Amino acid sequence: MRTLLTGGTVVSMDPAVGDLDRGDVLITDGVITAVAERIDAPDAEVIDATDRIVLPGFVDTHRHAWQTAFRGIGADWTFAEYLVAVHGTLKPHYRPEDVYLGNLLGRLEALNSGITTMVDWFHAARSPEHVDAALAGLLDAPGRSVFCYCAGFSADAPVEERELDRVRAQIPGGLVTMALGWRGPQLTTMDIAAEDLKLAVELGLRTSVHIGSGGARGSRPVAALRDRGLLRQDTTFVHANGVEDDELRMLAEAGATVSISPDVELKMGFGFPETGRMLAAGLRPTFSIDDCPSAGGDMFATLRTAYAVQRGLDGSLNSRDLLEFATVDGARACGLSARTGSLSPGLEADIVLLRADDLSVFPFNNPAGTIVAAGHPGLVDTVLVAGRVVKRDGVLVGVDVQTLKSSLLESRNRIAAAAGIPLDGSWRPPTESD
Template sequence: MKTLLTGGTVVSMDPAVGDLTRGDVLVEDGVIVEVAERVEAPDAEVIDATDRIVMPGFVDNHRHSWQTAFRGAGADWTFPEWAAAMHGTAKPHYQPEDVYVGTLLGRLEALHSGVTTMLDWYHVAQSHAHEDAAVAALRDAPGRSIFCLGAGWATPDPVDADIRRVRSDLSGDSGLVTMAWGLRGPDDTGMDMVAEELKLAAELGLRTSLHILSDGTQRPVADLRERGLLRDTTTFVHGNGISDEELRMLADAGSSLSISPDVELKMGFGSLLTGRALAAGLRPTLSIDDVPSVGGDMFSTLRTAFAAQRGMDGGLHSRDLLEFATVDAAHSCGLDARTGSLTPGKDADIILLRTDDLTVFPVTDPVGTVVSAGHPGLVDTVLVAGRVVKRDGALVDVDLPALRTRLLESRDRIAAAAGIPLDGTWRPQAASE
């Protein structure tokens, strides 16, 4: 099957392909086969990309989609309040159905806003049934997803059997839903357990992801390096407070860094590491984190990261930000050979953004427009592995009314069981208070 996207403004994110003021993209059997000013393919299905930016879909490498039912509830929360609310108050009342519908709606929202690849950082850790519900939801959403299993979250128990169980289900790495491992880290389990978990991850062929923070006196990256535990298959999430020296350690090890700008700034994690990471030779990536506290689209994330760093030193350009959210994030997920740019031979994970919308018209600089003024309303068409999953601004073959009803029922049931008010007054008391 052939599909020809024709007449769009192509932003390829591949220096060898370049950008085209007017270009065509030919897709065959789910793979990009040609990108040029003009492509002849009389036997292809045609998608008219006139008045559209044609670019690779966004890659979000860190999101906790199980929390979708409480979208916006945490707009005013600090990090300790978020932990008390979602992990201490709401999570104990989550049933597998709640995990399923939250994950599914969260993944569909990401697709709707142009995120073709998403790493779902699961840390509900209630039962095998909860894990299976999350995997089922990702399979039912037509996106490229990575189920990052945070097994045994915040407990010191060995998780070998649980990791092996899920890996046996997600044993292949070529499908649309693959697996990674969300490590608990030395603060929760001790350094010896981190070493054991990394050993098992290597045995099972799993990439890993790890949340880290520092108050300036701690040296979590240096401690891991001293034990020989830095890997080029690990993405470190947040990292606020770590030193420039530790950032260079991550760069030397080939590790990745995921920055969640809105969450980190709002919840008091500290200054973003974007500029310091680049200075250390590390390509940062961008992620949403959690939607109870912030918006779930990559456009606002790009804008926050751009404004925050430019306000500090003026050292970033709009194309840098777009690279963070496409090619660099794909690399952090081990998927740079498959997605992240419009490169012949890669899977056709492509989004078409409207340029005739009044919020961006006229588009003079496509990259600058996406980063400075883009929003989900521009996302007209989305392809994942060549399949059209959003067309003319609407998701394809998705019963949103039924799913909305299920999500509201889920939220209301959890809230009633946990004693959570739904009138905008919920301010959970943090454990330290």
């Protein structure tokens, strides 16, 4: 089982391998075994990468895929409106089959745009059946996924160990792993947050927690967690807008990771993405899409927003930094750096081939700069996950896209009708400030 990608421009994201103007990548049983200018492998299946950029797949460290059916309707919403609309108005009408379709189509969309690893931060656990359906959607997609299970917005009880064990027992290993969507001090009491984290540690689960959604300046949530001994290196802190400089240093000292959602944070009023402040504190940012009702679902747009904002603020960062955040740093935040994140021999072959001959990027000078400044999903020609080709010649392999799209439309229409909301963007959810 050998595959040879030949003749592409290789952007490895591994300093030991470097970049190659013309290079080959050899894959054996799903693992990268060699990267060089030329590789002789007469027994390998050959994928011609001429006029292609070969790079590691992107890593999305935080997305709520169950909301996929309502793409775009929240483009003009504030965070308060989003909470009312999605969690208060739409979610009560979701059936397990709706969750399944959202997760499956959301994961396929991410894969189609070159995101080979995705953290699905699932917070629509209205019943065990809803949880099972969300996990099934990920298992039925050929991508590398982290099912980040959150018990919901209830603040009156800790997570039940038997429920986590029940969910984890359904994961056979391989491409899908599990984490705990830690409610933390924004969604529950500090005592319950401590109990939840203790259980995650006992079960060996990584955690991801929202901090600073809508701004946190003055509340010092990280310091409160530090004082309770609740900062750990296997926790990813999502957003962290408004968190004080010394608190960011606390996260760095604990070895924690961070996830930035630049489009959502800017549009919903969280504040500027904290990319530069995190770097100054010793943290390596990673990127996330967050939610597709409000933002686009591809990493290219996310990179461009984060890059333009930080350059506008202080002129720092370069395009290579952004690619590192979206690949090697993202893999580290998922606890998967031993498996993915770069084109390094010994890692599993999560690889994307981008068209370098498309008129929107031709001539493809400065690969890293062009990917960040001008990349888009239409360039994604071929995608491999653990050496398996899941997209070839611009088309997902073995996926009945039309049938799935029809099913998702039926799901969307039923939920919208039950909730009594239009889909054209004209509805503004009522909030306390109205």
